[in-house]
Amino acid sequence: MSPIAPPRGTRDLLPAEAPAWRWFLETHAAVAGRHGYQLIDTPVFEATELFARGVGSGTDIVDKEMYTFVDRGGRSMTLRPEGTAPVLRAVLGAHLEQQRRPVRVYYAMAMFRYDRPQAGRQREFHQVGVEVIGERDPCYDAEVIEVAWRFMAELRIDGVELQLNSLGDSDDRLRYRAALVAYYTPLRESLCEDCQRRLDVNPLRLLDCKKDAKYNENAPLIGDHLSEASREYFDSVARHLDDAGIPYTRNQRLVRGLDYYAHTAFEFWHRSLQGAQNALGGGGRYDGLADELGFAATPGVGYALGIERLLTVAADQGVAPAPQPPAQLVICTTGGASAAEGRRLARELRNRTSVVADLTDRRLEKKLRDADRLGALLALLVGLDEGLVLRNLRTGVQQVVSADTVLDAVSAELLQAAQGPTA
Incomplete structure (x- = not known):
C-alpha cells in the first residue's frame, strides 16, 4: 500500500x-x-x-x-x-x-x-x-x-x-467595453478560445490574457474613455x-x-x-x-x-527569519531517580526559556548528540555524581551548578549568546 x-x-x-x-x-x-x-x-x-x-x-x-x-x-x-x-x-x-x-x-x-x-x-x-x-x-x-x-x-x-x-x-466602462469590442471583433478568429468567450461576456478580461498579449499592445486605452x-x-x-x-x-x-x-x-x-x-x-x-x-x-x-x-x-533577499530550534535547552537525565528531578527542573526552567526533557534510558552520549542536532544551545545533565552540569553545546564549556543557581546560570548563558562573542 x-x-x-x-x-x-x-x-x-x-x-x-x-x-x-x-x-x-x-x-x-x-x-x-x-x-x-x-x-x-x-x-x-x-x-x-x-x-x-x-x-x-x-x-x-x-x-x-x-x-x-x-x-x-x-x-x-x-x-x-x-x-x-x-x-x-x-x-x-x-x-x-x-x-x-x-x-x-x-x-x-x-x-x-x-x-x-x-x-x-x-x-x-x-x-x-x-x-x-x-x-x-x-x-x-x-x-x-x-x-x-x-x-x-x-x-x-x-x-x-x-x-x-x-x-x-460604470458609464466609463460601458464606453470602454464598446471600444474593446469594436477593436477585438475583427480579430476574433485569431484569439484563443478563452478570449473568444470573453469578447462576448466580459471584454475587459481580454487585457488579462497572456496568450493574446500581442493584440493588447494596440488595444484602446481606458484613460481615453474616462x-x-x-x-x-x-x-x-x-x-x-x-x-x-x-x-x-x-x-x-x-x-x-x-x-x-x-x-x-x-x-x-x-x-x-x-x-x-x-x-x-x-x-x-x-x-x-x-x-x-x-x-x-x-x-x-x-x-x-x-x-x-x-x-x-x-x-x-535574506530578510525572512531563519528556522529556529524547537528548544534552547535540553535536559538529559542519566537514569534512576534523575527522571523525576529532570521533570521538576524542566517545569521550573520553562519560566526562562524553551526546554525539551529527554528522560529516556538511552546513553548520555546519544542524548547529547540528539540535543546538538536539535539545535539547542544548552544541555543540563541531571543525575551525575558531581551534581547538575550545564553544558554549552556550541563551545563545549560546562559548569557545575546547584538547584539554587541553575536558573541564573541558564539566563547568563542565554544572555551571552544573544550578545554574541566578545572581542
Missing part, C-alpha cells in the same frame, strides 16, 4: 518554515493595527451565489477555478476563492457600517482556486488583506495602498513596484500618493481579475517574479459590490497580498 500524498496544489507548513510565517503575519497585523484596522475572519466556505454574483460571470475564477460542492442539504457551497466578497458580507451583515464609518478591517485567510499550480500560487494559497468599507473618498484608496507599502517596507523587501490605473465608473469626474478622482488618489512619497507607474493596461472593481485599481509587482506571476498582490475600489450582494449601496476599497509569493521574495 503506497503512502498517501497531499492533494496536488497543496503543501504542508513544516516547522522550519513556521518562524517566517509567524513573522509575516505578526508584521502585517502590527502595521494594519497602527492604521486602525481590526482583525476579521470569515468561514472557509460560503454560498456559491456570493462569489457568482460578487466576483462575476465571465471571470476565470467563477467559470473555471472555484471549488464548488453540494452539501447534504442540497445547497451549493464554494470554498473561498478570494476575501473581499465574504468580508464585505460579514461587515454589512453585522451592520458594522451603521456603528462607525468607515469600517477598517484586516484579515489573513486561506483561499482555494482550481488552477494549474504555479510559482507562489497553489490551489490552496494564503492572503493577507485590508478593507475600508463605508466611505468613498480618494484618501481611502491612497490609505490602503500606503498600508501595503509600509508593510512591505517593514518586511525590508526591496524592488516592489506599484502599478496604478483607473477603471472609471469622464472628467473619474479623471479628477484618479488624480486625487495620485496626489495623496505623491504626498506620502510612494512612487507608482500609471499602467493603463492594468485590469483586475474580478468584476467588482471600479475607479482605482492597483497591483504590486516585483522584478524577481517573471511573466504572469510577477504580481505580489493588488486591489482597488469596489463601490458596486454591495449592491450585487443584495445590500444597500456601500462603497469600499482594499487590497490582498499573496503570502507565499511575498515569503519567496523575502527568503530570496
